[in-house]
Amino acid sequence: MIDWLVLAIAVPLLGSVVAAALPGRASAIGLATAVLTTGSALAASLVVAEGGSLRSDLGGWGAPLGIALAADGLSAALLVMSNLVALGISVYALDYFSGGVRRHFWPLWLLLWTSLNGVFLAADLFNVYVTLELLGISAAALGALSGRPDAVAANLRYLLVGLLGSMTYLLGVALLYTELGTLDIGLAAEALVPGPLAHTAFALMLGGLLLKAALFPLHFWLPPAHSQAPAAVSAALSALVVKAAVYLVLRLWMDLFGPVAGPGAGAMLGVLGAAAVVWGSWRAFRAERLKLLAAYSTVAQVGYLFLFFPLLAIAPPPEREALLGALVLLALTHGFAKAGLFLAAGLLQKRVGHDRIDELGPAIQSLPVVGLTLGLAGVALIGLPPSGTFIAKWILLAESIGAGQWWWAPVVLIGTLLASAYVYRLLANAFGPAAQAEPAAEGALAPIGRLAQAPALLMTLVAVVVLGLGGEPLWGLLEGVGP
Amino acid sequence: MYGLGGILLFLLGVWSFLVHDGLLRKLIAINVTGAGVFHVFIAVAYRGLDAAPDPVPHALVLTGIVVAVSATALALTLGQRLERPDD
Amino acid sequence: MGVRHSLIIGLLALIGATLAWVYWDALIGHAGTRLAGLALERVPESGVSNPVTAVLLNFRAYDTLLELAVLLAAILGIWSSGPEARGFLPAGPVLGALTSWVVPLLILAAGYLLWVGGHAPGGAFQAGALLGAAGVVLRLSGEPSAGLPPLPWLRVGIGLGVLIFTLTGLALMALGQGFLTYPAASAKWLILMIETAATLSIGATLAAAYLAGEPVPARSTTQQPGGTRP
Numbered sequence: 001m002i003d004w005l006v007l008a009i010a011v012p013l014l015g016s017v018v019a020a021a022l023p024g025r026a027s028a029i030g031l032a033t034a035v036l037t038t039g040s041a042l043a044a045s046l047v048v049a050e051g052g053s054l055r056s057d058l059g060g061w062g063a064p065l066g067i068a069l070a071a072d073g074l075s076a077a078l079l080v081m082s083n084l085v086a087l088g089i090s091v092y093a094l095d096y097f098s099g100g101v102r103r104h105f106w107p108l109w110l111l112l113w114t115s116l117n118g119v120f121l122a123a124d125l126f127n128v129y130v131t132l133e134l135l136g137i138s139a140a141a142l143g144a145l146s147g148r149p150d151a152v153a154a155n156l157r158y159l160l161v162g163l164l165g166s167m168t169y170l171l172g173v174a175l176l177y178t179e180l181g182t183l184d185i186g187l188a189a190e191a192l193v194p195g196p197l198a199h200t201a202f203a204l205m206l207g208g209l210l211l212k213a214a215l216f217p218l219h220f221w222l223p224p225a226h227s228q229a230p231a232a233v234s235a236a237l238s239a240l241v242v243k244a245a246v247y248l249v250l251r252l253w254m255d256l257f258g259p260v261a262g263p264g265a266g267a268m269l270g271v272l273g274a275a276a277v278v279w280g281s282w283r284a285f286r287a288e289r290l291k292l293l294a295a296y297s298t299v300a301q302v303g304y305l306f307l308f309f310p311l312l313a314i315a316p317p318p319e320r321e322a323l324l325g326a327l328v329l330l331a332l333t334h335g336f337a338k339a340g341l342f343l344a345a346g347l348l349q350k351r352v353g354h355d356r357i358d359e360l361g362p363a364i365q366s367l368p369v370v371g372l373t374l375g376l377a378g379v380a381l382i383g384l385p386p387s388g389t390f391i392a393k394w395i396l397l398a399e400s401i402g403a404g405q406w407w408w409a410p411v412v413l414i415g416t417l418l419a420s421a422y423v424y425r426l427l428a429n430a431f432g433p434a435a436q437a438e439p440a441a442e443g444a445l446a447p448i449g450r451l452a453q454a455p456a457l458l459m460t461l462v463a464v465v466v467l468g469l470g471g472e473p474l475w476g477l478l479e480g481v482g483p
Numbered sequence: 484m485y486g487l488g489g490i491l492l493f494l495l496g497v498w499s500f501l502v503h504d505g506l507l508r509k510l511i512a513i514n515v516t517g518a519g520v521f522h523v524f525i526a527v528a529y530r531g532l533d534a535a536p537d538p539v540p541h542a543l544v545l546t547g548i549v550v551a552v553s554a555t556a557l558a559l560t561l562g563q564r565l566e567r568p569d570d
Numbered sequence: 571m572g573v574r575h576s577l578i579i580g581l582l583a584l585i586g587a588t589l590a591w592v593y594w595d596a597l598i599g600h601a602g603t604r605l606a607g608l609a610l611e612r613v614p615e616s617g618v619s620n621p622v623t624a625v626l627l628n629f630r631a632y633d634t635l636l637e638l639a640v641l642l643a644a645i646l647g648i649w650s651s652g653p654e655a656r657g658f659l660p661a662g663p664v665l666g667a668l669t670s671w672v673v674p675l676l677i678l679a680a681g682y683l684l685w686v687g688g689h690a691p692g693g694a695f696q697a698g699a700l701l702g703a704a705g706v707v708l709r710l711s712g713e714p715s716a717g718l719p720p721l722p723w724l725r726v727g728i729g730l731g732v733l734i735f736t737l738t739g740l741a742l743m744a745l746g747q748g749f750l751t752y753p754a755a756s757a758k759w760l761i762l763m764i765e766t767a768a769t770l771s772i773g774a775t776l777a778a779a780y781l782a783g784e785p786v787p788a789r790s791t792t793q794q795p796g797g798t799r800p
Contacts, residue, residue, distance in 0.1 A: 006739075006749040013639060014736050017729035020646060058632045060751035065608055067632045104650035111643045118636065126543055130636045133550045134643055137557055141647025149565055152651070156561045160509055163554055164500055167516045170547065171493055174523045175589075177540070178486075179596040181604030200592045486597060487590050494586045501578055523593070530606055537606030538613075538621035542630060545622070545695055546637045549772075553644035556779040560648045563655070563782055 004044035005056045005069040008079070008117045012037045016110035023103035027094055030106035034090035034113075041083040041117060045076035049477055055123070063124075063184035070123035070186075073477040074328065078247055079120050081332045082240050084462070085339045086113050088455035092343050093232045095452035096350070101145060105232075108145075112138040112236065119244040125173045125183045128248060129166060132212070136162035139241050143229035154224035161221045162212055169208030172201040185256055194259045202257045202265075206249065213245035215269070215306055216276035219299045223283070226295035231346020234291060238298040239339035243331055246305050250327070253309070254482040266313030269306045274411040276303025281418035285425070290345045290355040293422060294338065297381055300415060301334045304393075307408055311399050319399055324482065325475040326395035332474075333388030333463045337380035340460035344373040347448050347456070357429055364430035366445055369453045371430055376460035378423035383416055388467030485529070489522025506562040510555060517551045617757025619689040626693065627761045631750045635739070638731045638768060645728050645775045654783035660712030669711040676704035684769050688758065694731075694765040698772025705777025716777045721787045724774060731771030735764050 015033025019026045048054055053072040060066070071079065090109070097105050111134060118131035136159060143155035177183060179198075180191040192198055214222040226237050253261050280300030287293040308327040315323055347370050349355045352363040364371045383389035393412055400408040496516030500509055521544045528540040609625060616624035626634050661669060680700040687693030709716035718724050738760055739750040747753060752760050778785070 003743055003749060006743060010736050010740055010749070013635075013732060014740075016639075016642070017733045017736075020642070020729050021726045023725065056749070058749050058751075059628060059630075060748050061612070061629050064605055065612065065629050067630055104646070108643060108646050108650065111639060111646070114639060115636075124633075126546075126630075127633055127636070130546065130550065130633050130640065133554065134636055134640045137554055137640060137647060138643040140561075141557060141643060141650060144561055144647075145650055147564070147652060152561050152564050156506065156558060156565070159554065159558055159561070160500075160506075160513060163513045163551075163558075164497070164516065167493070167496075167513065167520055171490075171520045171523065171589075174520060174527065175593060175596065177524075177604065178527045178593065183539075196588075197592045197596050200588055486593055490586060490589045490593060493589075494582045498578060498582050502575060527597070527604070528606075535606070535610055535621070537604055538609050538625050539605045539630075541622045542625035543633075545626060546633050549637050549695060550640050552776075553640045556776075557644045557647045560651055560779075560782045564651050 003056050004040050004047060005054055005071060005121050006058070007040035008037065008044055008083075009069070009114055009121065011040055012110040012114040012117070016107045016114065019103075019110060020107035026103045026106040030110060031090060031094065033110055034087050037110075037113060037117070038083040038087045041079045044071055044121075045080045048073060048076040049473075052480065064182040064187050067127050068123040068184065069121040071121055072481050073479065074247070074251070074324075074481045075120045077328050077332060077474060077477055078243065079117065081335045082116050082120065082243070083113075085239050085335055085459060086116070086236065088459050089232050089235050089339065089343070092235075092346075092452055092455045095449050096230070096232050096346060101230075104145060105142070108138050108142050109233075109236075112142060112241070116240055116244055120247060123185050125176065125185060125188065126170075127183075129170050129173060132162075132166055132169070132244075132248075135241060135244060136166065136212070139233075139237055140225075142233040143225055143237060145230055145233060146228075148228070150224070151228035154221075154228045158221050158225040165208040165211035167208070168211070169205050172204030172208065175201040175204070185251075189256045189258070192256065192259065198257070198260045202252075202260045205252060206265075209245050209249050209252075210272075212242075213249060214242055214299060214302055215272050216279055216299065216303060217272070219276065219280070219302075222299060223292060223295040226298065227289065227291040231291070231342050231349065234294070234346070235339040235342035238295065238342060239335040242298060242302060243335055246302065246331065253312075258482075261313060263310065263313045266310035270310035270408065273303040273306030273309070274408065276300060277307070277411055277415040278303075278418075281415045281422070285418050285422040287422075288356060288358070290348065290357050290360065290426070291342065293357065293426070294341050294345060297341075297419070297422070298334075298338060300419070301330075301338070301381070304396075304412075304415065305331055307396060307400075307411065310405060310408070311396075311403055314403060315399065319402070320482070321475065321478070322395055323399055325478055326392040326399075328478060329388045329467060329471050329474055330392035330396075333380055333392065333467050336459045336463035336467070337377045337387075337389075340373055340456040340458075340463065341377040341381070343456035343459070344370045344377065347452060351445050351448055353446075357426055360426075361429050361432070363445065367448060367453070369450075369457055370448075373453075373456045373460050374430065375427060376457075376464050378427060380460065380463040382419045382423055386468035387464045388471050389463075390468065391471060484526075486523045486526030489519045489524075489526060492516070492519030492522060494519070506558070506565075510558050510562070514551060514555060517547065521547055615754060617752060617754065617761050618687075620687060620691065620693070622691070623687050623693050623761070627764060628752065628757065631735075631739075634768075635732065635735045635750075638735060638771060641772060641775045642729055642732055645778055648779055648782065649784035652783050653786050654781040657714040658710055658712050661710075665711050669707055672707055673704045673717070676700045676707070680704070680769065680773065684765060687765065688762065694768040695772060697765075697769040699776065701769065701773025702776025702780075705773065706780045709777070709780055715785070716781060718774060718777055718785065721785050724778060724785065727774040728771055728778065730774075731764075731768035734767035738764060 115134035140159035284296035499512035524540040528537040616628040680697040683692040684697040705716040
């Protein structure tokens with residue numbers, strides 16, 4: 001019997017151990033593991049798409065005594081995106097890291113991947129805590145990989161803040177266990193009665209996860225940590241690791257705390273999301289370095305995701321499905337686009353040794369594929385058609401006006417305008433007259449292989465074309481998710 | 484009572500984390516916070532003098548302690564790199 | 571600063587009061603239910619008689635596997651941050667003699683805890699912690715390797731627990747049992763095997779973590795360790 005849910009977690013875990021034991025062959029082992037992991041995750045998602053949700057009781061005890069893995073349409077959608085992006089990052093990493101760093105990168109990277117798949121498949125509240133810690137520790141270690149003091153300091157702060165978030169979450173779990181006597185999400189949901197305890201546990205768990213999701217004003221740790229990490233790692237942090245926390249918020253919101261999570265909590269998340277959109281976009285516009293721009297843009301994009309919550313909290317079923325689909329579509333599009341943007345930024349940084357936006361023109365001119373990637377990522381971040389973001393924002397606007405909450409619409413418009421401004425600023429530097437005037441001297445540019453340019457371009461293409469024009473099946477996949 | 488003590492520890496840890504600067508203090512604060520949460524779990528396990536305690540929270544706490552130790556070790560090492568970057 | 575501090579204190583006091591009230595309410599209302607009954611009832615099927623070990627290595631074995639992965643991530647992160655810190659000066663005769671007594675005792679105690687974990691308090695984590703402590707004592711007394719094997723073996727050692735654990739789980743799955751579903755007849759020995767591997771990994775990881783960096787291979791013995799660390 002082949003259990004794809006188990007393999008999506010066990011394969012990268014084994015790969016990590018083997019890569020750690022054989023540092024000389026870390027790249028080969030890593031890439032082989034990456035392919036097998038992606039295959040397992042895609043197979044699991046395919047089964048979900050065809051036959052509905054999957055569940056597997058580890059140890060054969062079943063809940064509440066044992067721990068289960070579970071996948072529904074929501075897990076499947078995020079699993080597919082994360083594993084494809086992670087595969088792209090793996091291919092990119094082959095060229096990106098030099099020999100000495102490789103042996104450190106691969107085992108940690110495969111552990112991070114293990115924990116990502118673990119989060120998306122978790123069905124047990126305490127298990128979520130353990131996978132989150134694995135995610136936080138491997139992410140911080142990878143972020144500090146360059147060893148530069150500013151990178152180490154930023155990621156140390158990320159590690160500590162993440163720990164505080166986990167502990168807060170765990171106290172919520174302790175309260176729930178005291179009252180409900182189970183850790184399984186499904187059984188806990190059945191036993192949960194709205195009351196002071198449910199509200200308190202909800203607040204604690206939500207607070208801990210929001211810290212990890214970097215929702216304004218808890219975003220302060222993200223820009224330095226994400227912008228100082230090596231580009232391959234930044235891509236994973238911004239595109240995937242933050243999404244794991246957002247996914248858990250959504251999962252608990254819908255599957256566990258449904259009776260508690262009312263319009264009030266939704267409105268609060270919406271307000272914080274709105275502040276994140278405006279503040280993150282503004283800081284991205286003001287950023288002088290490309291990776292810092294990308295990191296602040298993540299703060300803004302996380303904000304958009306939380307704009308859906310006030311509407312989800314009040315929407316009747318048909319609208320809920322539309323909103324949920326749009327929310328997931330936005331998360332997937334951002335995952336592909338932001339990973340592509342960070343990878344492209346890493347190539348430019350490698351090419352000229354810095355990522356100061358005002359001086360990147362010649363480097364972009366000399367790498368047309370990277371220029372195209374930046375353009376496509378920009379389309380997705382602004383939300384121009386035909387990108388997935390365009391559809392998602394359209395639904396968000398229509399639903400908020402339909403629900404009588406028109407005030408979210410100007411937030412979306414301001415965010416979109418600011419995004420256009422920062423993307424324009426980036427591209428104007430790349431293709432404007434200034435860049436044409438002074439072509440770079442060939443000798444000053446480090447060579448960049450073609451293989452390293454392909455993943456970023458493919459990811460942004462998925463964000464703009466595949467998810468934009470072919471995002472329809474997502475709503476079918478998500479049917480039946482939630483209460 | 485034990486559990487309430489745990490909640491107190493949790494709050495003290497959070498307070499210390501927010502107020503104090505410096506890596507070591509923040510790290511100790513986090514560990515105090517964690518100890519508080521683990522106390523709450525241990526208190527839940529108690530079922531009266533004549534019944535065996537609930538083994539599940541005990542196991543969770545053991546797992547939690549190992550996780551906390553791992554994170555602390557990594558944080559201490561990273562902190563040490565900052566203090567002597569040229570070593 | 572004063573205003574900010576009192577604001578934080580006030581806020582935390584408010585949260586604390588809520589937490590305490592809610593928690594007390596839940597504890598009084600539901601004394602004794604939860605998973606205890608179910609877990610204790612099924613301990614005899616788990617292959618061990620110590621309920622906590624039954625939860626850790628059988629009912630919730632997946633958590634424990636990921637916990638070993640967390641330890642692995644931490645040590646890999648420590649290694650990736652740079653080479654190890656300098657060691658300590660060799661110990662004087664008194665400490666040296668003490669070390670030669672304490673270390674074997676720690677190892678012996680670790681073996682005992684590992685075995686006894688099946689039916690009494692003890693188990694892989696306590697045993698691994700003692701092994702790690704033995705390494706720390708060795709390191710403190712001036713033994714630069716902290717008793718750890720050479721780096722190539724150490725690289726296998728830190729992952730051994732995860733490796734044996736995962737392979738056992740996958741082998742059981744291939745046999746049609748399901749991941750980490752031990753057959754009742756062999757549960758005891760499978761758990762002991764996993765625990766042994768985990769103990770070695772935990773001990774090696776904790777001792778290696780104390781070096782605060784990747785061990786430097788082929789450390790020459792003539793090199794004077796500069797023991798100036800506080």
